[in-house]
Amino acid sequence: MVYERVKKLFWDIMGIPEEEISLESNLYDGLCADSLDISQIIIQLENDYKIKVEDDVALKLRTVEDIVKYVEGKIS
Amino acid sequence: MKKRVVITGLGAVTPIGNNTSDFWRNSREGVCGIDYIKTFDVSNSKVKIAAELKNFEPKDFFDRKHVNRLDRFSHLGIVAAREAYADAGLYGLHVDKNRMGVVIGTGVGGIITIAEETANLVNGGMNMVSPLLLPKSLPNILAGNISVEFNAKGICNTVVTACAAGTNSIGEAFRAIQYGDADIIISGASEASITPLMLAGFTNMSALSVKDDPCRASIPFDKERDGFVMGEGAGILILEELEHALKRNARIYCEVAGYGFTCDAYHLTAPAPHGEGGARAMRLALDNAAIEPEDISYINAHGTSTRYNDKYETEAIKSVFKEHAYKIPISSTKSMIGHLLGASGAVEAIACIKAIEEDYIHGTIGYKTEDEECDLDYTVNKGKKVRVEYALSNSFGFGGHNASIIFKRLA
Numbered sequence: 001m002v003y004e005r006v007k008k009l010f011w012d013i014m015g016i017p018e019e020e021i022s023l024e025s026n027l028y029d030g031l032c033a034d035s036l037d038i039s040q041i042i043i044q045l046e047n048d049y050k051i052k053v054e055d056d057v058a059l060k061l062r063t064v065e066d067i068v069k070y071v072e073g074k075i076s
Numbered sequence: 077m078k079k080r081v082v083i084t085g086l087g088a089v090t091p092i093g094n095n096t097s098d099f100w101r102n103s104r105e106g107v108c109g110i111d112y113i114k115t116f117d118v119s120n121s122k123v124k125i126a127a128e129l130k131n132f133e134p135k136d137f138f139d140r141k142h143v144n145r146l147d148r149f150s151h152l153g154i155v156a157a158r159e160a161y162a163d164a165g166l167y168g169l170h171v172d173k174n175r176m177g178v179v180i181g182t183g184v185g186g187i188i189t190i191a192e193e194t195a196n197l198v199n200g201g202m203n204m205v206s207p208l209l210l211p212k213s214l215p216n217i218l219a220g221n222i223s224v225e226f227n228a229k230g231i232c233n234t235v236v237t238a239c240a241a242g243t244n245s246i247g248e249a250f251r252a253i254q255y256g257d258a259d260i261i262i263s264g265a266s267e268a269s270i271t272p273l274m275l276a277g278f279t280n281m282s283a284l285s286v287k288d289d290p291c292r293a294s295i296p297f298d299k300e301r302d303g304f305v306m307g308e309g310a311g312i313l314i315l316e317e318l319e320h321a322l323k324r325n326a327r328i329y330c331e332v333a334g335y336g337f338t339c340d341a342y343h344l345t346a347p348a349p350h351g352e353g354g355a356r357a358m359r360l361a362l363d364n365a366a367i368e369p370e371d372i373s374y375i376n377a378h379g380t381s382t383r384y385n386d387k388y389e390t391e392a393i394k395s396v397f398k399e400h401a402y403k404i405p406i407s408s409t410k411s412m413i414g415h416l417l418g419a420s421g422a423v424e425a426i427a428c429i430k431a432i433e434e435d436y437i438h439g440t441i442g443y444k445t446e447d448e449e450c451d452l453d454y455t456v457n458k459g460k461k462v463r464v465e466y467a468l469s470n471s472f473g474f475g476g477h478n479a480s481i482i483f484k485r486l487a
Contacts, residue, residue: 011140012144013141013144014140014141015139015140015141036145036207036208036211037141039207040206040207040208041205043206047200047203047204048201061418
């Protein structure tokens with residue numbers, strides 16, 4: 001569920017088709033995101049799931065799976 | 077010794093054409109670009125008209141990421157800059173990017189984004205404000221975006237002088253090249269501010285025409301004028317040092333001959349009586365070009381269609397040009413495209429440059445009723461063939477800013 005939402009956000013914000021995204025995708029080297037892209041994705045997830053992502057955590061996220069696991073951990 | 081500066085590329089996005097050739101062809105034909113506002117509900121607004129772009133879709137020019145990431149004023153400015161860059165033959169050409177600069181004007185920058193994010197803040201709280209608020213809306217961000225687009229690593233500046241910004245930006249770029257700070261400068265201005273917020277602000281200060289007929293609303297120098305009409309768009313020019321342009325066999329439109337700017341120091345929004353600040357800007361530009369008033373063959377007026385601008389601009393022209401004022405054809409581009417605010421001077425500069433290139437002055441359309449206080453030759457309703465050696469463009473802005481620039485046929 002979270003994974004589907006994250007893929008949708010990459011499409012909405014960066015225009016990356018869902019089929020080009022996998023759990024292993026590297027946010028920076030693979031998907032070519034920059035800090036502004038990641039900031040938009042995180043704030044959307046915060047609002048969607050009513051969670052707070054700490055800044056030091058955000059800086060450590062490297063893959064799509066890191067994002068998904070972090071959000072799932074927060075809402076479980 | 078100061079270097080000479082020429083124009084080698086033009087780009088425009090306007091309510092009567094989304095590129096320079098469409099803009100100029102429709103200017104020559106006297107097309108009215110003003111219509112009822114279509115992008116938001118104006119049923120409760122006293123003013124229901126504006127000069128919006130036609131068939132301009134950001135997705136035709138940008139990928140999804142940059143459709144979202146850029147404010148409309150950046151979209152318009154970058155599209156105009158790409159046209160100018162291509163027109164100047166710069167794509168694929170080896171030039172020293174450390175000597176390529178960017179000087180861009182705007183009145184209010186990314187006001188659409190500011191309005192949207194303010195609504196998000198009020199309706200949803202602080203966490204609903206996009207991280208893109210600042211990178212989209214800062215007035216200087218278009219200059220930054222253009223520098224990234226073309227890898228222009230030289231001087232980079234933004235001029236924010238309200239409705240004089242377009243002329244000021246070109247003038248500042250001119251000076252920078254004259255003084256050897258750059259070989260090429262991408263310069264001009266962009267404005268995209270037709271939003272409920274801006275419309276309400278201008279309406280409530282009684283700056284806008286409240287006429288209901290779109291093509292009888294922006295009627296510069298007409299006795300029945302009652303205010304300006306908001307417009308949106310961008311004009312970008314490639315300014316280049318003459319020897320640099322000659323060395324690469326660039327097509328040269330004309331030379332930038334002179335620039336002058338002053339401040340009224342009188343009132344935040346009303347022009348100084350008799351247009352004395354505007355007159356001083358024109359005199360400074362003439363002195364800077366080292367020419368006599370009689371040398372000017374065409375004036376592209378600020379000509380906003382407000383009662384005081386047009387009356388005082390007429391007085392200012394008379395005070396500078398004396399009897400010759402009656403012999404100079406004048407026209408107002410705003411009669412067709414409304415008031416592009418910060419971008420107006422940039423698009424009007426293009427009208428001057430095309431006038432020199434084609435020896436043709438576009439008309440001031442929609443004109444019907446003579447005003448004894450505005451009794452110069454405003455090229456009413458129809459354009460005309462005129463040999464244009466020197467064209468002068470005026471732009472005046474809230475804050476009392478007055479800027480005049482002179483373009484010259486290259487001898």
